[in-house]
Amino acid sequence: MIAMPRSLILLGCAATLIGAGAWLAPPSRAAEEPKPYTVKDGNKVDEATYKGYLYYGDLCMRCHGPDGLGSSYAPNLTDSLKTMTKQQVEETIINGRKNVNSANDKVMPAFGFNQDAVDNIDNIYAYLKARSDGALGRGHPEHLNQ
Amino acid sequence: MRKSLARSVCVAALATVLGSASAMANDELQKMSGDPSQWVMPLGNYSSQRFSELKQINTRTAKNLHPVWTFSTGVLRGHEGGPLVIGDTMYISTPFPNTVFALDLNNNGRILWKYEPKQDPNVIPVMCCDTVNRGVAYGDGMIFLHQADTTLVALDAKTGKVVWSVKDGDPIGKGETGTSAPLVVKDKVLVGISGGEFGIMGRMTAYNIKDGSKAWTAYSSGPDNMIMFDPNKTTELGKPVGANSSLATWQGDQWKNGGGGTWGWISYDPKLNLVYYGSGNPGTWNPTQRPGDNKWSMTIFARDPDTGMAKWVYQMTPHDQWDYDGVNEMILADTEVHGKMTHALVHFDRNGFAYVLDRATGKLLQANKYDPAVNWASKIDLATGRPVLVDKYGPGVQGADHNTKGVCPAALGSKDEQPSTYSPITHVFYVPTNHVCMDYEPFKVSYTAGQPFVGATLSMYPPPGQSNLGNFIAYDVNQGRILWSDPETFSVWSGALSTAGGVVAYGTLDGYLKVVDAKSGHLLYKFKTPSGIIGNVNTFTHDGKQYLAVLSGVGGWAGIGMAAGLTEDTAGLGAVGAYKQLSNYTQLGGVLTVFGLSN
Numbered sequence: 001m002i003a004m005p006r007s008l009i010l011l012g013c014a015a016t017l018i019g020a021g022a023w024l025a026p027p028s029r030a031a032e033e034p035k036p037y038t039v040k041d042g043n044k045v046d047e048a049t050y051k052g053y054l055y056y057g058d059l060c061m062r063c064h065g066p067d068g069l070g071s072s073y074a075p076n077l078t079d080s081l082k083t084m085t086k087q088q089v090e091e092t093i094i095n096g097r098k099n100v101n102s103a104n105d106k107v108m109p110a111f112g113f114n115q116d117a118v119d120n121i122d123n124i125y126a127y128l129k130a131r132s133d134g135a136l137g138r139g140h141p142e143h144l145n146q
Numbered sequence: 147m148r149k150s151l152a153r154s155v156c157v158a159a160l161a162t163v164l165g166s167a168s169a170m171a172n173d174e175l176q177k178m179s180g181d182p183s184q185w186v187m188p189l190g191n192y193s194s195q196r197f198s199e200l201k202q203i204n205t206r207t208a209k210n211l212h213p214v215w216t217f218s219t220g221v222l223r224g225h226e227g228g229p230l231v232i233g234d235t236m237y238i239s240t241p242f243p244n245t246v247f248a249l250d251l252n253n254n255g256r257i258l259w260k261y262e263p264k265q266d267p268n269v270i271p272v273m274c275c276d277t278v279n280r281g282v283a284y285g286d287g288m289i290f291l292h293q294a295d296t297t298l299v300a301l302d303a304k305t306g307k308v309v310w311s312v313k314d315g316d317p318i319g320k321g322e323t324g325t326s327a328p329l330v331v332k333d334k335v336l337v338g339i340s341g342g343e344f345g346i347m348g349r350m351t352a353y354n355i356k357d358g359s360k361a362w363t364a365y366s367s368g369p370d371n372m373i374m375f376d377p378n379k380t381t382e383l384g385k386p387v388g389a390n391s392s393l394a395t396w397q398g399d400q401w402k403n404g405g406g407g408t409w410g411w412i413s414y415d416p417k418l419n420l421v422y423y424g425s426g427n428p429g430t431w432n433p434t435q436r437p438g439d440n441k442w443s444m445t446i447f448a449r450d451p452d453t454g455m456a457k458w459v460y461q462m463t464p465h466d467q468w469d470y471d472g473v474n475e476m477i478l479a480d481t482e483v484h485g486k487m488t489h490a491l492v493h494f495d496r497n498g499f500a501y502v503l504d505r506a507t508g509k510l511l512q513a514n515k516y517d518p519a520v521n522w523a524s525k526i527d528l529a530t531g532r533p534v535l536v537d538k539y540g541p542g543v544q545g546a547d548h549n550t551k552g553v554c555p556a557a558l559g560s561k562d563e564q565p566s567t568y569s570p571i572t573h574v575f576y577v578p579t580n581h582v583c584m585d586y587e588p589f590k591v592s593y594t595a596g597q598p599f600v601g602a603t604l605s606m607y608p609p610p611g612q613s614n615l616g617n618f619i620a621y622d623v624n625q626g627r628i629l630w631s632d633p634e635t636f637s638v639w640s641g642a643l644s645t646a647g648g649v650v651a652y653g654t655l656d657g658y659l660k661v662v663d664a665k666s667g668h669l670l671y672k673f674k675t676p677s678g679i680i681g682n683v684n685t686f687t688h689d690g691k692q693y694l695a696v697l698s699g700v701g702g703w704a705g706i707g708m709a710a711g712l713t714e715d716t717a718g719l720g721a722v723g724a725y726k727q728l729s730n731y732t733q734l735g736g737v738l739t740v741f742g743l744s745n
Contacts, residue, residue, distance in 0.1 A: 053603065054587065054589055054603050055603075056603070057587075057600075057602070057603020057604060058589075058591065058598070058600045058601060058602070058603060059598060059600075061603070061706075062274060062275050062343070062598075062600075062706060063271075063706065065706050065707070066605060066606065066707065067605075070729075071705055071706040071707075072223075072224065072276070072700055072701045072705030072706065072728075072729075072734055073223070073276050073701065073705065073706060096271070098267060100267045100270075103222070104222070105221075105222075105223060105241075105242050105243065105267065105270055105277060106270070107267050107268065107270040107271045108271060109268075109271035109272070113594070113597070114594065114597045114598075115592060115594065116591060116592065138605075139585070139605045139607075140549055140585045140587065140603075140605045
């Protein structure tokens, strides 16, 4: 990746978000957020991240593919989470997404009524963030305390 | 009142369309399927052999094949299924929105008519793995489409006008969807249902071809009257199943979310008057949550198409722990098994075993691995019919919240829905296969109607030390062994075709249509189509010339599992080339390609 001055990256990011008309958290906050995960030795993770991996597999993998990497149907979330805030990710999970027009028939379901999704929304975010930051590799992680 | 009015209008319209509706559709269909110039049902004939008597395209001429015309469907999602050819017209259907095209073969595929149903887009996210459709059926001058929202619609084959339409299930409320191709048998249209990942109640339903009224519904799990079993007459491995054969294998009410989807293929034996199909995974993917054999998930059913009653059944994977759906095609072949002429049903199951049964009685004759990587069971006990399990590869034995490693095959099976072919000339089965293993961790989930009911997560990778994710194999049931095997970079997810010309054709996920020598597997011709192929190859003639046709358009579960490449073997053992990304080879887009020989 080409190195870019930090302010420039943030500006570019804000521009896309405004373009999409999405709700905006100040972009700098996303960058300063404390890490929601702990990863040691490349694949040992805390309880939240581990659960996030499990429920990602349960609820999201059939569309977003293994390890959050995207599929022929839905986007690569390890890319998406580089620019989306936690709030935007959570809103997407709760409300779903519709992109249906002459070129596309893409719908992500709203998980607002899915108890497993609601209970694990922070965990799923932690897992995806760890994947997106490059802190956690592909495949099945291990428990930190085992 | 309004309903009955609509019905009588439909019937009146139908009468004008058909003239004589009394002819048995299957007599006509059976005759038509014997005419190799046409391709009248998705799997070629009632025996699901995908074989053609045509031989202009043969081992000598195949090298002269080339694409002669192409047609874009305008839809991006995964294109399973394949074209039908009825007379001078070709019919294809697309993934959601399930557009049907009638293409004029006299005019290079000009569109004669197009039917595009209006469906609620909220159906899309309750489809398991992409929005596929496995093709339309023909019978009595009508084309039958099974829409994503489970509507079964009869279209006038000449005009595309709706003759009747009926809703088979509840997509939004219960997660029931339609992906499979219907089959016309006698005066009925049979249709299965998808939704094994949503805790549905799997079933096969027969509708009367005249007006779409329901003839019977046979569930995969439940009380005897719902599953349409006669406890004294319905047999498994020759013995009556007895009363409550399904209920006794579930805890409490769990059969009510019992799964057992019927989203695969249906075959028919007119002499025995039996239809054959398989059921899919039980309830959740977490086996510890549903103790018991979970009958009749993962089962081959033989039913009377007139009444729906089950003659015999055979459960291949009792108490599934791996998502090895039993829905793959049932090929009916009269061939030698262990040297003895047999009226066989041959089924290459997701679980990696090739089952050979006597299709009249349901007796199990042979069950051998068709991929040496298969490890979850050491063998199938032919006397009891049960797999001899290897405990360390049983996620249910290892328990919930434990990661069971190195299970082969992966949940997508040694083979999925992509139909095989059988050549009655070589007496060999040609089978598109997956060569993938997995780690599987089950955990507790709760059931909410219309929400996914999965409860397991998995990681997939090639068998240790290997890099090819698929093989195209020739399998001989007489000796129960693989004759030859062509390795493929990715899973082979396309339905195969064999012909009297001594050739076999199939497509690959990276987009090649390949024609190989049936004897050796030696490659005779290949062409890279615009997108990965998960559709089924067919053949027909027009103006005396033989053609091959196939849909490309990557997607389906193959597109989801492989777009980003597979995970490295978690044990870190020999993950040779495990990062092959399908997305580096091919992109989306539905296109029909028709191949012919140069003069």
